[in-house]
Amino acid sequence: MTKSFGSQNIWRDVSLTLPAGEVNALLGPSGTGKSVFLKTLIGLLHPEQGSVIIDGTDITQCSAKELYEIRKLFGVLFQDGALFGSMSLYDNIAFPLREHTKKKEDEIRRIVMDKVELVGLAGAEDKLPGEISGGMRKRAGLARALVLDPEIILCDEPDSGLDPVRTAYISQLLIDINAEIDATILIVTHNINIARTIPDNIGMLFRKELVMFGPREVLLTSEQPVVKQFLAGDRFGPIGMSEEKDEAVAAAEAAMQAAGISGGGTKDDFSEIIPQVQPNPDMPVRQASIRHRQNVLNIINDLPPNAQAAIRASIAEEDRRAMESPETSATLVAMANHQFDYPAGHGFQAYDGATEQISTAGMATAVIDAPTQVVETPTEEIVVTEEITAVTDEGQASSRE
Template sequence: MGVDIKIEHLTKSFGKQLIWGDVSLTVPAGEICVMLGPSGTGKSVLLKTLIGLLKPDEGSVIIEGTDLVSCSEKDLYEIRKLFGVLFQDGAMFGSMNLYDNVAFPLREHTKKSESQIRDIVMEKMDLVGLIGAEDKLPGEISGGMRKRAGLARALVLDPEIVLFDEPDSGLDPVRTAFLNQLIVDLNAQIDATFLIVTHDINTSRTVPDNIGLLYHKHLAMFGPREMLLSSEEPVVRQFLNAQRVGPIGMSEEKDADQLAAEKDMDLPPLPPIPLQLEPSNGIPRRSQRPPGEWCRTNGVTPPPGSFLPDSVLAGGVKA
């Protein structure tokens, strides 16, 4: 079972440059959450702040009753053991083979014997589909395999929280689809709390239980997947549906003239909300909600065609 992360009034600046301010949200225990935002909005900075690599100017990050911002270095060291982190490029040690890369946290943080370490390492490598590649060096494998090796290392201490920093970065759509399925399957198996930073819209629309959007130095919205995918909030609608019409421009914000020119333009209809990706065994995850539950509970009419299988939509059947 994962643990929740309570983020309260978090503010971070670098010098005079405000990255984001007054960010408050709770990442629910055991659920998959995605954090989105245009480039440069501080998504990776948020992840580094959550594990104590960066200190915020204000606010709190509370995990199991401990505030990571104000706690002692000793307490921070212990809390970090709850985390596993998949970095953008895998962050593998180039001179170590994959086995030793995955074993490194066990050798560093535990007193387990080498036979115990081998059992754990091989279990995690099997989870991510890397059995048979343990003797390869990071430079001898593809980017997708490095990501999976990095994920095995992130899981090796059985973390309660797993952070993913753009796991789809540098991967083609097919490998991204395989990685998305792997993330869902892992969440079903280990029931940990997952927080994913990504730019991939398909990932955001199909994988998480909850979505957050950082924009213009604040948290624009955070909540259940269906809430954001049915939202008419301009920046949320524009980003999650990859549209040009809206407040986001080539920089971060469009100027007043651009927005005025778009004022009377007809927005394209919201696309259907897809079914959420299920574990490969077909058994729903503990945190997975029935399709359309949030919309029904909150009296929201989803876009036509929502929650239909891809095969039905491809055949032209409409809701």
């Protein structure tokens, strides 16, 4: 798609497919058109070129009646909540049910109060939007987006206006919803912690183009300067205060960076893929995780060596946590026990039993003592007698009790 406002081009030739039932995130500096992208997906804005195809229907070409029906598939959390100022929170949340269903008021009340409690607003349902904080309005907007149990959920910066603890609860809620109803979710965010721990897939907009879109493991291990800078939150890199950083500023910052001056970014190790948030233990198995792992295994041989190493370590860690902890979510246990369809030449083998064999081919590899393992095809053999054995790049084994 391509979208402009008058002579101002917002983005051009943006093409992607949101995998059904998976959680996705869209990143990018402020002003790159992320919110415009969301509004285009639901037909509030129309692209100058391109199509938006939902369940086989191009909403840029369909009738108003068809668009009205398709929008029933969506739940949308707008950036500012977008609540009706003259309605109470209860009536705001009940609005989609009254508009799109023929449910009776007692049933509507049961659904609304369930969502109110879900987002932590019990006791505030009779207040007007102007009487509560921005964070509470955001949570009310999320409750309204969820009342129809939508198949597709769009969230425009769900963390804005929320403290870190409430942000963590909202993030967990989105993962639980995905596990429960297998909804397709797209989150627009600037929050790097959300980007690293919530989505199955991540995309990034920059300078009017989609830098990349695909499995989270690919973007999180990317060597592209713009991606690395954004994830690190550093001022040294292609992104400037204005989107187009001029050459003089770039040269001055490069000199400062060479001199050891900090750009203010985090020093986190982004070569490591930290664990993804899992559904609460009482939730169903999150099918998206199983589908996502298979997708990653299908493309792993096409990825750079650093991404392959990070993915293998991440898979091993996920399976270790699944087998070691009785509190582990059903999703992780299912993933550890799932018989994945490994492509030829994939570099992985599944082993049963407590004694595993592993490769020492140029990367540190954790070997996990578990009923079913995903480990690298052996070039050297090491019998695991400790809880975990780490193999260094030199092929030496070191054990951690």
